[in-house]
Amino acid sequence: MIGVGVIGYGYWGPNLVRNFAETQGAAVVAVSDSNPKRLDLVAARFPYVQTSADAETLIANTNVDLVAISTPVDTHFELAMKALKAGKHVLVEKPLTRTEDEALRLLDEAARRNLRIAVDHTFVFTGAVRKIRELVEQGELGDLYYYDSTRINLGLFQRDVDVIWDLAVHDLAIMDHLLPQHPVAVSATGLSHVPGRTENIAYLTLFFEQQMIAHVNVNWLSPVKVRRTMLSGSKKMVVYDDLEITEKVKVYDKGITLRSSEDFYQALVGYRTGDMWAPQLDTTEALTMEARNIIQAIETGGALTADGWAGLRTVRVLEAATASMKNRGNMIELRAAKVGA
Amino acid sequence: MIGVGVIGYGYWGPNLVRNFAETQGAAVVAVSDSNPKRLDLVAARFPYVQTSADAETLIANTNVDLVAISTPVDTHFELAMKALKAGKHVLVEKPLTRTEDEALRLLDEAARRNLRIAVDHTFVFTGAVRKIRELVEQGELGDLYYYDSTRINLGLFQRDVDVIWDLAVHDLAIMDHLLPQHPVAVSATGLSHVPGRTENIAYLTLFFEQQMIAHVNVNWLSPVKVRRTMLSGSKKMVVYDDLEITEKVKVYDKGITLRSSEDFYQALVGYRTGDMWAPQLDTTEALTMEARNIIQAIETGGALTADGWAGLRTVRVLEAATASMKNRGNMIELRAAKVGA
Amino acid sequence: MIGVGVIGYGYWGPNLVRNFAETQGAAVVAVSDSNPKRLDLVAARFPYVQTSADAETLIANTNVDLVAISTPVDTHFELAMKALKAGKHVLVEKPLTRTEDEALRLLDEAARRNLRIAVDHTFVFTGAVRKIRELVEQGELGDLYYYDSTRINLGLFQRDVDVIWDLAVHDLAIMDHLLPQHPVAVSATGLSHVPGRTENIAYLTLFFEQQMIAHVNVNWLSPVKVRRTMLSGSKKMVVYDDLEITEKVKVYDKGITLRSSEDFYQALVGYRTGDMWAPQLDTTEALTMEARNIIQAIETGGALTADGWAGLRTVRVLEAATASMKNRGNMIELRAAKVGA
């Protein structure tokens, strides 16, 4: 039985508690939050759980094997490091840290202590993303051409992070999971409309070694809500609309056909259009799948679907994107650092 | 009565002929096209019109006062210059020319000869764009925050131009018409998926002197067709969906409210949401409005809604965008050249 | 302070408890349900509330002033009658009773004892229906032409009632609230696709004294979910789509214009089309509004928005519709009985 402690019981923490509580092999044993009212809620619903105003008590609890951190991003590094140093596995809400350097230090610490770091890239556990990954892995889409995502709404202007760190992080996590390669450079543009605030509208382009490109459009100031992601390949093209109730993923048997012509540089382009297909998706809650994966990985030493390296790679792109955005789109190469275990 | 000659009777030329034929004060007197079958079509429908395989005969026709050029872009400059030198007014299909320099030389020639140059920015004559311009001019939208357009489909891969020159040109023409300022810099990214071909997917960001940003997403390789443009301001936000049959323009009474807080740099952001309104739009064919505007401008010396300067400004951005795209998004400033009469 | 007792804590009962618990002037004092597990849920969340397996204990509780009945329809009459005889006001889930006769007996009993009967026609308290009623009352729609509703999905086949009593009841309740007149006749058709079960697909037409007609399409066996209601008048037309997230109500300034012609019997019909407008709607939970209305009505003697007469009129149409359906659409007149206080 893996004892789980959850730090932070605000918006997301209750979901972590509920899902770990229902996961076979796990038991929620401690919750900490600086707000006593929130702790009262925990006590009422989970009377056997230790509650504390400070994270240190939770980390010191010997029944806690895994510390799940659901607090603002600027506290992630410190809390995760403390937990690791106390010999606990950790799950950190996305984005993993503020900087790639912080992420690397956590990974080093965990490696030295033979502990696991998971990052809470929830979207990669949804039925939609899992189905798309299946299609990619089976080669159904052919060579990948582009990933293009629009993630906009009239949203909560965050205080601490810009719209890239708030919304584009989801797309970076999804791409890290779906795409066979990692981006090699990024160009981003954006703007803040509120004096003294971070950018509330941003556009990212990611470059790859292959003939592929990715683009993310994020916006806190849109009159309409859009969550539409396209992943197109040489064989098939996927449109993933997260606002659809039932047919979230549509697979189009459409594309171009190329015939070489006499002129080597002038391929003839034709068009191909076939059926559309909306596969049934597993509707299990994403966090349920995630909790199971983490508990099993700890118990068996098996693979984490979203490990610390995934978190690090995502933070690396976020850092570069913000830097490029400050410089009006000038491309930043993602240095050829270590990107996985 | 203004005599009109139309060069090129392929996809768009027949629309020019039909609309000028029905415009009060205009008469179509000549059509030229290198394809004799097309000229047969003209002869059958408009038996009184002079047809010729070469443009020179048309330009030399003394009954022709206005030469409308509907041919590939790399012929625009030469044909327009010949027409001007023969003392004819010209209407040139978009984009006006291949380069800003060519555009400038046409404008100079026309100015010297006191002739009019119109560019065929058809979209600015649609009921939708005219209504949005009305809203902008009346201050209904407040300070403009951003223009964001998605113009994608599984489309004809053009041989001579990239997807920016083919599709983004519409957005640049619309912005030139709608926005109170012109862009000062551009960053563009894109990719070609077909060896030896121009880019078929591209992303443009335009920067302005004010707190405004514009972005255009164009793609010839999308499984779904999208034509959605947003223009958001501090008071209201417009969504223009050109694929809607009846409610193409929706005006949202939504936005943010700012309260200054104790900390000068930390404005408090609130949200405001009210009614949505879809104004009835004039459904007159855009080209009918355009033909009327051009004929009236020639007859009365009045203003052209889309004149050669609009064409030049659009070409300037297109040139810079393509250059930035070759350089993976590195920003290019639009030099402070003459931008209008 | 009005003490509220809720009978039945299955699907809907918890919503009743939660809303009355938050309503000023009300206190939930008792809950009964035959299922002890459900009572445990009540005890955990509302420790001060009396729970009982039987309704009689709740009805006998002297702190209970209002009995809310949220049980299967065939128990409504008996429970409501017991509550009235014990001197309690009652709120009964829709449909009020199985028959008009039962409804009338409840109304008589309540009148004799000077108690209130409310029926839980929740939809009439939604922001959408309240806005449409406002438009009707202000004459914005002009003379009403028709009400046309489609309420279909792949739904739970009910055991005790047919699809009319399950789904069309919502439209009958909405019409009872919105329309200035009550229907005078009904014709219904339908079919059961499951041996031994009630009809799972049905179509109702309601006739009125004026030049108005109403139609309701209900179906438990539809692959897609639709909740679209139209209310059209001589001036404006409303489309109410309950599945829309934000713009549920759209008001179209469209219609026909009539000119009398020389031939008296051949009016000339023209068409009129103007703006569309989606008013912002109050998003207060419907049941919150309903609970407030009931508590205020009891406290002040004021009007119930959905009283027992509304419940009776709805049951009358339901009874007639089922009878007509058994007879393949043969029209049934709704006898000119007493229809309101």
Next chain:
Amino acid sequence: MIGVGVIGYGYWGPNLVRNFAETQGAAVVAVSDSNPKRLDLVAARFPYVQTSADAETLIANTNVDLVAISTPVDTHFELAMKALKAGKHVLVEKPLTRTEDEALRLLDEAARRNLRIAVDHTFVFTGAVRKIRELVEQGELGDLYYYDSTRINLGLFQRDVDVIWDLAVHDLAIMDHLLPQHPVAVSATGLSHVPGRTENIAYLTLFFEQQMIAHVNVNWLSPVKVRRTMLSGSKKMVVYDDLEITEKVKVYDKGITLRSSEDFYQALVGYRTGDMWAPQLDTTEALTMEARNIIQAIETGGALTADGWAGLRTVRVLEAATASMKNRGNMIELRAAKVGA
């Protein structure tokens, strides 16, 4: 070569002329219309075609083998009878005639003279309906449960026919083509909102011998245009939305599952939900397919996809529906008459 004469060159006639002109084995040789301006259009585009103000000249033309009648419905019988008596095959626009009796007399005349009668049920030649028929014939849908169609818009109020004859006729023609059985009874309701005019809103229910039901909702006074038809069976369910540009037909792998329970009359109902699939549809113009079918049928003696019996059966239901509607929904049985060759 089959010589084709087209009577009536108003809205639909030009489509008939264009399609027969392009059909192999056919030649348009004559067109008649009482309006001389329309004949001028014919002469300009098809100089070799005989034009006449009267139908008699066309019928008398010995080069005419097939007479296509595209005139108001109350002229169909007389013109078709004249053409048959002159030894011509006929194609009649829908609805075939005003009455079943007229239709029967035409069929008798044609049978005696060994001539073909086709009815212009264009929809059955669309790629969408052809695909759905394929699915029905292959048993993909299982036992058919219901046909449910909504065909509404703000439309032209017809002078001579009610909304059933104008719009529901399409659904009756489609059902006649798709369904394995013909309806045995009809119940219809409707209303006219314009004094002296026919019904502009109507609802039809059709009954069948099997456990199937059909319903059609037609309306000239709707603020929104809807063309949505559902055909559901025990295995799969089809939604056909004619306003969709690309995915007009969607096939849902959804339904109910029945388990017999101890109580014979109380089957247990479960739900099944799987993939959705939008098959690619043939986009050949329907009228092109229809013209080919008619010419081939005449040349080879092969089957007509929509023959006079289909026309007769449709008129029979139309007559009964209008009669039922006058009687507020009272069911009318469709007498067991001869319904096919």
